[in-house]
Amino acid sequence: MPPLGRHVPVRWLIAGSYVTLALTTLLVCGLAAFTRTQADLWHASELRLRSQAESKWNRQPSMRQDVGTGHLPALPGFPSWAPQLALESSTADIRARVLLPDGTIVGEAGGPAAVPSVDVAQVLASGAALQAGQRGDRVYESRLGSERWQVVQIPLVEEGVGYIGLVQTLASLRPADELLLALRRYLIVGSCIAVLACIAVGLALGSVLARPLERLAATAARIAEWDLTARTGLGKGRNEAYAAAQTFDDMAGRLQEAFAAQRRFVADASHELKTPLTAVTGMAELLRVGVDEDQPEKRRQALRIIEREADRMNRLVADLLTLSRADQRPRIEQAPVDVAALVLEAAEQARLLSATPDIEVSANGPAWTAGDPDQLARVVRNLIDNAVKYSPAEGCVRLTAGVIGDEVVVSVADTGAGISPEDLPHVFDRFYRADAARNRKTGGSGLGLAIVRSIIEWHGGTVHIDSQPARGTTASFRLPLLRL
Amino acid sequence: MDDATPLRSRILVIDDEESMIELIGMGLQYEGFEVLSANTAKSGLQALQAHAPHLLILDCMLPDVDGIAVCQTIRLTSSVPILMLTAKGELDDKVTGLEAGADDYLAKPFKFRELLARVRALLRRAGSDYGNQLTFADLRLDLSTRAVTRDSEPVELTRREFELLEQLMRRPRHVFSREQILDRVWGWEFAGDTNVVDVHIAALRAKLRDNERRLIRTVRGVGYSLGA
Structure with missing residues (x-):
């Protein structure tokens, strides 16, 4: 199942949740306020009507002498004082009625001209309640058209005589209803304003969040189409979305650099080849058209160049293969390697190849590390080759190998011309030549130090180069020590 | 001085690659040019001043100064035709090279034949007579108009016949074997019989009214030469 909100823009998600939150709050609070007000108004009105109905009945004991008529328990003089009771129980806005137990009006006064008629069912219900031993008071709602009225009805029970009738007080609920209507209107209008405000704030907030995300998505799309220069360009910010955009920009930058480096490497490699x-095919072409016809030494020269240039291509291709293999970082054969012994052996081989310059070794062995012995030997050989190449014949190459802390450290120092400070950071770059003319003549592929770095980093180590012009260069690497 | 090579064009090659200097030097000398070389921009500019070559072959990648910059520097003072050599075949590099003032641009790897053709075209375009016209006795061959005249009378030749005659006229009295002629005129891709050379030689003799075979001589058992 797709996550909720997958197809809804962030700004609408935020606006929507704000609206929901606001509406829920308003609805709960409004409903509570409304219900409470309605109940309070009803209750206040009831109190008024009840006190009006009860007080007059209690204050008329002397007037009950002529009560007594109909089928109800007779009380002499009742119907005759009923109009008076009604009159005294009423006010300008409260209608008071005195009724017989069957609902016949025997007295009525006060209030507006039109009032709801007698609800006989309610009158009979009071009688029934009295017979069941309850008080028989009733408060209920009556209607006059659409107008609500509140009716309080109290049974008239005479001591020793019993139930003789009822007194009703009624008042219109129109003022209360008008108040409630106004309240409802306020609540609705208030809710509408709140919802609009929520949508506006939600959308604005959503935009703040969504804008960097939209830019991020558009930029990512451009990068997917190989436009590696695309950036969100939003700049730094403590907002997480902006922070994500900034991180994305940094990533895109590194991606672009990596691709550029890769492209440069391929271009350089094809350039070097x-x-x-050209020399090999060109010389072959010249031999074919007969450039050597009168001069055998020309043929020898051409063949010598063909051989030399083919060797150069061969070396370059071999170095490219080594580098590409090291770059792929295959699993290292984790054999214990004594780097000190490796250095001694490499120095021995180098002395065989060339008598000058002098090679000195100080190795405090054994210095064990875990790795591929052939690859590590290649590293040491490349470093020694470089040092020999750049040292004058009367110079000296010093090799050291040993353990410092929990690292195996090897350094190769020469007494050559040194490397200028601006070239120094680039010497491990592929095809970087600190001095193009010298490098090419000495037959380097321009990959020796790049291979060194790739192999050492693949073994979890670090490489370092230090140089002082006219004093010499020291290249060193560190590998994790293997404790046996 | 030989009549068919009026003046030897002097060509300066600036390249840090020893093998390129040897290749271009050996090839162009064989084709009758005088070749000077330099392996840095600095020594190249000095040689340019000292020897005033008719054409400059300049490598894009030099150890001391970028080839493009060298080109711009030269253009401040000289209009010598410049052929740039580069290992980069990118369009941008070509445009940069040509905008810097190079007259032509050749990307490695190239065939020597192509280099030779471009060198000759550049010398022709430069308006110099060097290599523009070849003459031998009353025979005249114009490389720019591709017109051939004998005794001031025009001769109509096919493309192959023209190129065959051009080869012979470039090295008068030199004996070319049929294989060499085939190589130079038809190219190594041509996998046919050497008889095609004989057929074209015969056609050429007829058109040049060389009935006594004095102009184009047959060297028995070897090949052909122009004159004796």
Whole structure:
């Protein structure tokens, strides 16, 4: 099931939740206020009507002498004082009625001209309640057209005589209803304003959130279409969405750099191959058209160049393969390797290849690390080759190998011309040549130090190069120590 | 001085790659040019001043100064035709090179034949007579108009016949084998019989009214040469 809100824009999600929240609050509070007010108004009106009905009856004991008529328990003089009781129980807005137990009006006074008629069912209900031993008071609502009236009805019970009739007081609920209507109107209008405000604030807030996200999505889409220069360009911010956009920009930047580096590497590699390729095919072409016809030494020269340039291509391709293999970071054969012994062996081989410059070794072995012995030997060989290449014949190459703390440290120092400070940070770059002319003549592929770095980093180590112009260069690497 | 090579065009090659200098030097010398070389921009500019070459072949990647910058520097003072060599075949590089003042642009790897053709075209375009017209006795061959005249009378030749005659006229009295002619005129891709050379030689002799075979001579067992 897709997550909720997957197809709803953020701004509408936020606005929607705000509206829901506001409406729920308003509805609960409004309903409570409305119900409470309605009940209070009803109750206040009832109190008024009840006191009006009860007080007069209690204050008329002397007038009950002529009560007594009909089928009800007779009380002499009742119907005759009923109009008086009604009159005294009424006010300008309260109608008072005195009724016989069957609902016949025997006295009526006060209030507006039109009032609801007698609800006989309610009158009989009071009688029934009295017979069941209850007080028989009733408060109920009557209607005059659409107008609500409140009716309080109290049975008239004479001591020793019994139930002789009822007194009713009625008042219109129109003022209360008007108040409630006004309240309802306020609540509705207030809710509408609140909802609109919620939508506005929600949308605004949503935009604040959504804008960076939208920009992020658009930028990501451009990058997906290989426009690696695309950035959100939103700048820094403590807002999480902006922080995400900033992180995305940083990532896109690194991606672009990585792709550029890759493209540059391929271009450089093809560039490095094209020159020897041109020389080989060109020389073959010249031999074919007969450039050597009178001069055998020309044929030898051409063949020598072909051989040399083919060798160069061969070396370059081998280095490219080594580098690409190291870059893929295959699982290292985790064999224990004594790096100190490796350095001693490499120095021995280097001395065999060239008598100068002098190579000195100080190795405090054994220095064990875990790794691929062939690859590590390659690293040491490349570093020694470089040092020998750049040292004058009367110079000296110093090798050290040993353990410092929990690291195996190897350094190769030469007494060559050194590397200028602006070239130093780039010497591990592929095809970077600090001095193009010298480098090419000495036959390097421009990949030696790149291979060193790739292999050492693949073994979890670090490489470092330090140089002082005219004093010499020291290249070193550190590998994690293997405790046996 | 030989009549068919009126003046030897002097070409300066600036390239830090020893093998490129050797290749271009050997090839162009064989084709009758005088070749000077330099392996840095600095020494190249000095050679340009000192020897005033008719054409400059400049590599894009030099150890001291960028080839493009060298090109711009040269253009401040000289209008010598410049052929730029580069290992990059990107369009942008070509545009940059040409905007910097290079007259032509050749991307590595290239065939020597193409380099040679471009060198000759550049020299022709530069308006110099060097390599523009070839003459031998009363025979005249104009490379820019591709017109051939003998004794001031025009001769109509096919493309192959023209190129065959051009090869012979470039090295008068040099004996070319049929294979060499096939290589130079038809190219190594042509996998046919050397008889095609004989057929074209015969056609050429007829058109040039060389009935006594004095102009184009047959060297028995070897091949052909122009004159003796």
